[in-house]
Amino acid sequence: MQSSEKAKELYRRPTLFSSFDELVAAESTRHGGVSPEPYASLNLGLNTPDDPENVTENRRRFFATLGISADRVASSHQIHGVAILRATEPGRFDGYDALLTNQPDIYLAVSTADCVPILVYDRRHQAVAAIHAGWRGTVGGIVSLTLQAMQAQFDTHPGDCYAYVGTCIDETSYEVGPEVAEQFGPNHKRIDSFSGKAFINLKSANTRQLTDFGIPAAHIGISTFSTVLDNKDYFSHRHENGQTGRMLAIIGIQPR
Structure with a gap:
């Protein structure tokens, strides 16, 4: 995290x-922007x-604190699917919930407001991935599919990978x-013994896909924050009844 107070407000690394x-790897908070x-x-x-002008200014501020240009970012309109894009250039795409690249100076971003972002770094092959996983993507194995794509395209090996499971809605x-x-599966859900209601743990379900691929537990970081319990710092689509903003989780390799 950068040392300035402004940077601390805008994102957590x-x-x-x-x-x-x-x-460059970070996830934004809800602080430091201009939106009402x-x-x-x-x-x-x-x-x-x-207002689109508000969003444009917010994105300018966020990217500027990270020291990158908005025109070097690759993202997609997400559809809660399992399609994966290998980004060979920056830009705004459509229909992908995961992006990967081995090109420096392309920064991959996924948008969330309860779903879980997962950021992956293959240190040996200098490749990265950004994944958006709601319950549909999680059930569809989007993390596993992305890691398999990295293995096929970049010769990624589990021991070379570092992965971060980001801030999302908590199980409770x-x-x-x-x-x-x-x-x-039973390891990723809880059935309340009194009410019979079911609760899902997106963090654990997606972490399991990382460990099943073979990424060492010591190479996996998991956010301690919740979009609901820490709603003062993060947007939550569910807690705010759909009337809220979106965060970005971003990852990329700086050019030498």
């Missing part, structure tokens, strides 16, 4: 990546009803219906 000077309620204040979502806040609960 995963401790896991702090020793990699070549890497209910999008206050650092709304980075391009597909929200917020993520009640789901039986049609969703039945798609998760």
Whole structure:
């Protein structure tokens, strides 16, 4: 994390990546922007009803604190699917929930407001991935599919990877219906013994895909924050009844 107070307001950098000077990796907070309620204040979502000029200024501020240019960012309109894009150039794409690249100076970004962002760094091959996983993407194995794509395209090996499971809705806040609960294994859901209601743990379900691929537990960082319990710092689509902003999680390798 940068030392300035402004940078601290705008984003948090995963401790896991702090020793990699070549890497830009961060997830935004909701602080330091210009958007009014209910999008206050650092709304980075391009597909929200917020004034586009506000979002443009917020994104400018966020990227500037990271020392990168907005025209070097690759992102996509996400559809809660499992399609993966190998980004060979920056830009705004459509229909992908995961992006990967081995090209420096391309910064991959995914948008969230309860779903979990996962950032992956292959240190040996200098490749990165950014993944957006809601319950559909999690059940569809989007993390596993992305890691397999990195292995096929970049010769990525599990022991060379570092992965961060970012801020999302926590298990105690993520009640789901039986049609969703039945798609998760017992290690990633809790059934309340009194009410019979089901609750899903997106962090653990996606972490399991990382460890199943073979990434060492010591190479995995998991956010301690919740979009609901820490709503003063993060946007939550569910807690704020859909009227809220979006965060970005971003990763990329700086040019030498």
